[in-house]
Amino acid sequence: MRFAVAAPCYIDFYRQAIELERLGFDGVWLFDSPMVHSDVYAALALIAVNTERIRIAPGVAVARNRIAPVTAHSIATINQLAPGRVALGFSTGNTARRAMGMPPVGLREFRDEAITIRALLRGENAPYREGERESIVRLVHQHHGFIRLEPRIPLIMGATAPKSLAIAGEVGDGLITSGASPEILKSWVEIARAAIPPERRSAPFHIAAMVGVYVTASGETADSPGPREALGPWIIAHLRLRLDTFKGPADAMDPVLAEFAREVAKLPAPKHLRLYENYQIGIGENFRRFVTPEAINATCLCGPPDFVAAGIRKVFAAGADEVILRPHADGRTLTNYRRFVETVMRPMRGS
Secondary structure, eight states, rough: OEEEEEOOOOOTTTTHHHHHHHHHHHHHOOOOOOTTTTOOHHHHHHHHHHHOOOEETTTEEEEEEBOOOHHHHHHHHHHHSSTBOOOOEEEEEEEEHHHTTOOEEEEEEHHHHHHHHHHHHHOOOOOEETTTTTEEEOOOOOOSSSSSSSSSSEEEEOOOOOOHHHHHHHHSEEEEEESSSSHHHHHHHHHHHTTGGGGGGTSSSSSEEEHHHEETTHHHHHHTTHHHHHHHHHHHHHHHHHHHOOOOOOOSOHHHHHHHHHHTTOOOSSEEEEETTTTTTTOGGGGGGGGGGHHHHHHHHEEEEEHHHHHHHHHHHHHSSSEEEEOSSTTTTTHHHHHHHIIIIIIHOOO
């Protein structure tokens, strides 16, 4: 029963990671959004040298933002600092791409990059393409202290749609995805596992499920300032994603998304430069009204310890090996994490 935290990538997040490790968390996943947050590998390096046990990973690195050989090289360098405590989350990109005014990477390129990264992390020759030119690449100095490939670095693929879930099963060592709905999570896990090649079906396939969690204090509800401030950035991020991926006519939007779309339409062009202000760290005043109890209850586990624990048990029962708590406000507010540990995590572990 593993628990981790996902957070915006601050260069000084190692200070929080030290405390998270002391509290008993098993992992830290830092968002890789270069136009929005600090450099993820610099932050992971600092966490690596300031902690002893906790697993560290980008959550998630994004295809094309760095070429695949560089992504493999970067995480292998972190593994030199924290051998056996490193994983690579990898996906097509949402915020990291859209904050540059670009769409997520297509599935073909996503699969090709993942194949390259997987081979390199296993010390093998790997295919590499730039435009029409193809080559073979290899991490040359594998035993001279520059990088470390042992213990193996698992490639945990981010996915939610059927085709990307199948790629995660085919190429990856695991899946990182949303755990907001245990029923949907279970179906996603089944799709990914069904795509695992026969020769790898006996190997571990790690399922990491991200869930927005807030344990209310006495007298608090989803409408109290604490939950609204803590979970609000995630609610707004969820609405951004819904709007970015909406494919129907505008009149088919539900009322909340339609109202959010109207607010986004008021932003000056280019809109993507404003839309990702405060991403996962705060709530812009123009979007604050969208952080409602209904939105919190629909997308997060917010309530007293018994309620949160029951919800998390359902996520584990749906196939998760690890529950990743989505950020509380800017991801550096430890009060909520301490309450979670004391009232939910330790009792669930029987400690």
